[in-house]
Structure formats: structure tokens, C-alpha cells
Amino acid sequence: MAFLDFTVVNIAFPDILRDFENTPLDTLTWVVSGYAVMFAALLAPAGRIADSIGRRTVLLCSLGLFTLASLICGLAPTIGLLIAGRFLQGAAAGGMIPAALGLILATTPRERIPRAVATWSAAAGFSAVIGPAVGGLLVRVLDWRWVFFVNLPVGAALLAGGLAVLPGQVRVAGARWPDPLGSIALGLGIAGIVSALTKGDHWGWADIRTLGLGLAGLLLIGAAVLRSRAHGAPAIDLAVWRSRTYRIACLGLAMFSANMFAWNLAAPLFATTIWDWTILETGGALCIGAVGSMAGSLSAGRLRTRAAQVRVAIAAALLFAVSNAIWASNLFGSTPNFWTGWLPAAILGGVGLGLGFTCLSTLAAGAVEPLKFAGGLGMTVAARQVGGAVGVAGFAAIMLSSAEPGSLSSFHYVFIAALAVNIVCALVVAALIRN
Incomplete structure (x- = not known):
């Protein structure tokens, strides 16, 4: 639910724009970015x-708050209430993710953690990639409000199931409530950076709002780190970040996320504007990458050793690089080319994403003490979300800086940049071979 709602609204945005036609575009974009900002901001504090x-x-x-927020969004009669509902949804998603993953891993035998992370990554990757397809179907068959209403029965069922079968409390023995000031500074800092990256293409990268939010975000995160060095219950567990494996895994995840988020924007836009595919045709084609991602995740869960996970993560980055090379080639020209263009690129990219996210998430989990999974992995997912914001900003910056934004060549520039990032990611992860 959390990762699906991150991308599902993108495809419904034009219909929302028509319903609130007198609202400035800069205001309407908070329907998308408000969720992203709150999601990223609360992952780390919620984990602790x-x-x-x-x-x-x-x-x-x-989960209860997320379901309530979905109802608010679906019923919202004004743009202000819709945006408020999306902020609330994002905040709830930021609480769900680290708590759920921490609960799973703390109750899973150590030797089965790779399988658990694989299943988790398969669900997360599949839902994020399938979001535009689900959104397109709901918008075309029903109405954009059903993008939110569909969460209500799912949320109710999960609440009932959770109350019935989830194990008792899993917490760190003797753990104290994390430093309130440090947690607020950390959350606001991440929110500032993600806001600047997300809104920079609308406001302008040299705009005082963009620069101010970005600088304020960096300063607040710095303040949270300084407080965490001396506080008895720090907002950031700096011991986790002393692990070289954890740091490199987080950086690799951020790079994979940057490419995935850019692709999630570029692929459907390319299909609908350059190839003139319908929303449903585009959604069906996007399912290929989603299935490939799930298959890659489940395959990575079978890896038993750290060395194998590192090697496969490197291979995954290179697979995604090959996928982007295909997208940037003449196979993706002005004429639709499903069989020799879209199909192989989607399979390679999807499998690469699934393998990469799972292997790097498993490596990060292996560097965290079991009783600190929620806090440690909350920071891991936060790194992914910040990387995703960088990917969205990079996509917008490259498109807008092109001689003809939205042209075939502008899309090719995006995929060439993604290819370069994937190669750098492979080199970064290769540093773990020496560990």
C-alpha cells in the first residue's frame, strides 16, 4: 500500500488537474510531492x-491512519483537503514501512533473512512499478477518487488480520523514546532536502525557496547528527553508520532508487507521448518490468553468502545499465517497437532492479543488530526515498534543459544519464568486495 500509493497518483494527476482547474499548477503538484516529503521525513524517526x-x-x-487518510483524499471537496490528506497518507506510510519490516526481520531466523528481504523487496518493487498501471485502470474505468478508495477495504482487512495474528510487541529491551529535538530536526531536515529536490524543477534550481529548503535541510540533519553523538537516546543510531557495508549498501540503494523513480516517470511518458500508446496499453507494458522485478527479488533471496550478494548486486546494476542503453538507442525511436525494444529493456531493467534492491537491502540488514532493525532499516528506506527524489529532480532537469523538452532526444538524454549512474553504482558496490 505504501509504495503503491507513491506512484499510483502520477497517472491520475491529469484528471485531478481537470477537477480543480482553477488551482495553480504549483499548488496541485503537492498532491504528489506532499506524500513523498512526509514519507521520507518520517521513516527514520518512526523506526526509532x-x-x-x-x-x-x-x-x-x-495502518489505521493511512486508511483514514485515503478516505479523506477520496472524499476531498477542495484541493486544500486533498493535499492535507496526501500529507497525512505520507506520514502514515513513513510509520508503516520501518515498523513492518522491523517486525518481519526481528521474528525471522537469521539464516532466513535473505528470503524475508527478498519477499519484501518483491512486494515493494512490484507495487511501485505497477502503480501507474493500477492508477490508469482505476481512472479510466471509474474515477480518480478510486485511486484512494481502493485502499479502504484493503486497509480494513489488514487491520483485522494484524490484530488477530501479529505477534506481541517486539521492542529493544530498555530502549528509550528517541531524542525529541533530534528526531524533529532529522525529520524536518530530510523533508527540506526532499522538498527542494522535488519542487526545484517547478520553482527553479536557483530560486530562494529551493536553495533555502535544501540548505536548511542539510543544517538540520547536521544538527541531528551532532545531538546524536552525545545523547543517551539519539535520533540517529550512529553505530549503524560506522559499518562500511551499511553505508555502501545505503548509497547503492539510493542510486537504484534514483534510476527507478526517473524510469517510472520517463517510461509511461515516452509511451504515451512519443509512441501514442493509450493509458491501458502503457499500463500493460509496465507490468513486464514489475513482474521482472518480482522475479529478480525472489531469485536474490536464494543467495546464501555475503560474497554472492555483492557480486549479484554489481551484476544487477550492469543489467539495469544495459536496459537504459537499449532505451537510449535507436530501438526506441519515433515508431513503436514493443518486441525488440520495450520487451527486452523492461525485462532486463525489472530483473536488475529486483536483484539489486534485494541484495543491497539484505547486506544492509546484515549490518544491523536484530533488535534495532526498525530504526536501522528506517534510515535505509529513507536513503532510498532521498535517492528517488534525486531521480525525479534529475529527470526534470534533463528534460527541461534539452533544446526540445519532451522530444525523442530529450528522453534519450535521460536514459544516457541513468546509464552513467548505473555504472557508477556498480563501481560503488564493488568496493564491498574488499571487505
Whole structure:
């Protein structure tokens, strides 16, 4: 639900724009970016809170809030209420993710953690990539409000199931509530950076709002780090970041996310504007990458050793690089080319994403103490979201700086940039071979 709602609204945005036609575009874009900002901002603090008061409590409360927020969004009569509902949805999603993953990994035998992370990554990757297809179907058959209403029965069923079968509280023995000031500074800092990256293409990269938010975000994160060095219950567990494996895995995840988010914007836009595919045709084609991602994740879950996970993560980055090379080639010209263009690129890219996310997430999990999974992995997912914001900003910057934004060549520039990032990602992850 959390990752699906991150991308599902993108395809419904034109219909929302028509319903609120008198609203400035800069205001309407907060329907998308408001969710992203709150999601990224609360992942790390929510993880530490889940470790201290109990992951089951945080998961179920966040799930209930997410379902309520979905109802608010679906019924919203004004753009202000819709945006407020999206902020609330994003905040709830930020609480669900670290609590759920921490609960899974803390109750999974150590030797089965790769399988658990694989299943998790398969669901997360599939839902993020399939979002535009689901959104397109709901918008065309029903109405954009059903993008939100569909969460209500799912949320109710998950709440009932969670109350019935989830294990008792899993928390760190003797853990204290994390430093409130440090947690607020960390959350606001991440929110500032993600806001600047997300809105920079609308406001302008030299605009005082963009620069101010970005600088304020960096300063607030710096303040949170300084407080965490001396505080008894720090907002950031700096011990986790001392692990070289954890740092490199987080950087690799951020790079994979940057490419995935850019692709999630570029691929459907390319199909609908350059190849003139319908929304449903585009959604069906996007499913190929989603299935490939799931297959890659489940395959990576079978890897038993750290060395194998590192090697496969490197191969995954190169697979995604090959996929982007195909997108940037003449196989993706002005004439639709499904069989020798879209199909192989989607399979290679999807499998690469699934393998990469799973292997790097498993490596990060292996560097975190089991009783600190929620806090440690909350920071991991936050790194992914910041990377995703960089990908969205990079996509917008490259498109707008092209001689003809939205032209075939402008899309090719995006995929060439993604190819370069994938190669750098492979080199970064290769540093783990020496560990």
C-alpha cells in the first residue's frame, strides 16, 4: 500500500488537474510531492519510535491512519483537503514501512533473512512499478477518487488480520523514546532536502525557496547528527553508520532508487507521448518490468553468502545499465517497437532492479543488530526515498534543459544519464568486495 500509493497518483494527476482547474499548477503538484516529503521525513524517526514502544503498535496505528487518510483524499471537496490528506497518507506510510519490516526481520531466523528481504523487496518493487498501471485502470474505468478508495477495504482487512495474528510487541529491551529535538530536526531536515529536490524543477534550481529548503535541510540533519553523538537516546543510531557495508549498501540503494523513480516517470511518458500508446496499453507494458522485478527479488533471496550478494548486486546494476542503453538507442525511436525494444529493456531493467534492491537491502540488514532493525532499516528506506527524489529532480532537469523538452532526444538524454549512474553504482558496490 505504501509504495503503491507513491506512484499510483502520477497517472491520475491529469484528471485531478481537470477537477480543480482553477488551482495553480504549483499548488496541485503537492498532491504528489506532499506524500513523498512526509514519507521520507518520517521513516527514520518512526523506526526509532517503533524500536522503543513496539513495532506492532506503530504498524497498526500507522495502518489505521493511512486508511483514514485515503478516505479523506477520496472524499476531498477542495484541493486544500486533498493535499492535507496526501500529507497525512505520507506520514502514515513513513510509520508503516520501518515498523513492518522491523517486525518481519526481528521474528525471522537469521539464516532466513535473505528470503524475508527478498519477499519484501518483491512486494515493494512490484507495487511501485505497477502503480501507474493500477492508477490508469482505476481512472479510466471509474474515477480518480478510486485511486484512494481502493485502499479502504484493503486497509480494513489488514487491520483485522494484524490484530488477530501479529505477534506481541517486539521492542529493544530498555530502549528509550528517541531524542525529541533530534528526531524533529532529522525529520524536518530530510523533508527540506526532499522538498527542494522535488519542487526545484517547478520553482527553479536557483530560486530562494529551493536553495533555502535544501540548505536548511542539510543544517538540520547536521544538527541531528551532532545531538546524536552525545545523547543517551539519539535520533540517529550512529553505530549503524560506522559499518562500511551499511553505508555502501545505503548509497547503492539510493542510486537504484534514483534510476527507478526517473524510469517510472520517463517510461509511461515516452509511451504515451512519443509512441501514442493509450493509458491501458502503457499500463500493460509496465507490468513486464514489475513482474521482472518480482522475479529478480525472489531469485536474490536464494543467495546464501555475503560474497554472492555483492557480486549479484554489481551484476544487477550492469543489467539495469544495459536496459537504459537499449532505451537510449535507436530501438526506441519515433515508431513503436514493443518486441525488440520495450520487451527486452523492461525485462532486463525489472530483473536488475529486483536483484539489486534485494541484495543491497539484505547486506544492509546484515549490518544491523536484530533488535534495532526498525530504526536501522528506517534510515535505509529513507536513503532510498532521498535517492528517488534525486531521480525525479534529475529527470526534470534533463528534460527541461534539452533544446526540445519532451522530444525523442530529450528522453534519450535521460536514459544516457541513468546509464552513467548505473555504472557508477556498480563501481560503488564493488568496493564491498574488499571487505
